[in-house]
Amino acid sequence: MEELSQNILDIAMNSVAVKSGNIDIFLTEDTALSTLEISIRDNGPGMSEETVAKVTDPFYTSRKTRKVGLGIPFFKMQAEMTGGSFRLDSELGRGTAVTAVFRTDHLDFIPVGNLPETMMTLVGAAPDTEITMTYSRDGKEVTFDTKEIRAVLGEDIPLDTPQVLIWIRDSLTEELSAL
Amino acid sequence: MKTLAELNAIRDQMKNRVAARREVEDGIRVVVGMATCGIAAGARPVLNAFAEEAAKIDDGSVIVTQTGCIGICQYEPVVEITLPGQEKVTYVKMTAEKAKEVFEKHVKGGTPIAEYTIGAEKK
Structure with a gap:
């Protein structure tokens, strides 16, 4: 991926695929500490411990069209490349939280990029899902x-x-640029 | 969230059209692959270029949707366009610029751009 907002879209699409009613995205940046934490949480069906152990393996996927699943491994790799960390918490019947911490002062840190376009795309993919995003x-x-x-x-x-999608993109672009 | 005043205006503008929109069932379908492979290859701006063009037409005749991985990751971003009563056309290695061109010539004009299709790419 070239932008972390692409990873966010990709991970959140997993939540869409399992028909989560709620998806909550958090980006928390601390400029003094040079850290950015990105967390994508859903209230979908969750995963068993066994599945959780497998999803960071690129050669595991639940889909049938191809034999690799790179979404989670990419996100984890990109966090770890910056000296950050990754965790996946999931519980059957409760939902899943994917959290990665990035060191923003590391050479391998890629920018967040076009987050408004990610939100626009995500809402377009799941118009009936309640989606929140908090960038602090x-x-x-x-x-x-x-x-x-x-x-x-x-x-x-x-x-x-x-x-409506275009309004979402444009109003978020304006607000984020003023942050 | 920011002022929702503009959204109010969109609502008022759309309200009258919703009824008419629902009647357009036999519309033009634009489907963009949005799995990891598509996203990594740049499908997000492609999808949104189509959404932007569809919003300009504003009669609900073009439906832009997303799909998962269709198994040809090496050709992503992949876009499938189906005109009513016609065979599906598969475009590969798309960009936002190509998307605008395809929208103009194929979606609006009815003539596919052969050189961007999977058939041309495989030759």
């Missing part, structure tokens, strides 16, 4: 919540309406 940097934060959007739009206008 040194205590200041930008938040995103599909519940608020749904409250304005009402029941007749789905969140994957192209105009």
Whole structure:
């Protein structure tokens, strides 16, 4: 991946694939410590301990179309390359949390990149899922919540309406640039 | 979250069209592969270029959706376009620029761009 926001989209797509009702994304940056923690959590079906042990192996995947699953291994590798860490917590019936810490001052740290486009794409993939995103940097934060959007739009206008997706991208771009 | 005023305007603008939109069932389908392979190869800006163009037409006749890995990772980003009553056309190694061109010529104009298709790539 070239941007961490691509990893975020990729990991969150796993939550979409298992039909999670909620997906919560957190980016927490501490510029003094030069760290960025990214956490993607869902309330989907979760995984057994046995499966958790397997998903960081690139030669494990639950899908049938190909024999490798690189999403989790990529994310883990990218965190560890910067001297950071990775953890995966999951419980059957409760959900899954994928968390990686990056050292932002490391040469191998790749930028977050186009997070608004990731959110737009994710909402487009799962318009009925409640999705939140919280980006905090040194205590200041930008938040995103599909519940608020749904409250304005009402029941007749789905969140994957192209105009709505573009609004999501553009308003998040504006807010994040002001953070 | 930021002021939702603009979203209010979108809602009011869309409300009248929702009824008409639902009637367009036999629309043009644009499907973009969004698995790890697609995302890593740059499918996200491709998908969003199509979404942006579809929003400009704004009559619901073009449906842009996402799919998982279809098993041809080496050709990602992959986009499948189906016009009503026609065979599916598979575009490979797409970019946002190519997406805009394909939207113009194929989705709006009805003529596929042969050189961007998987058939041309495999030759």
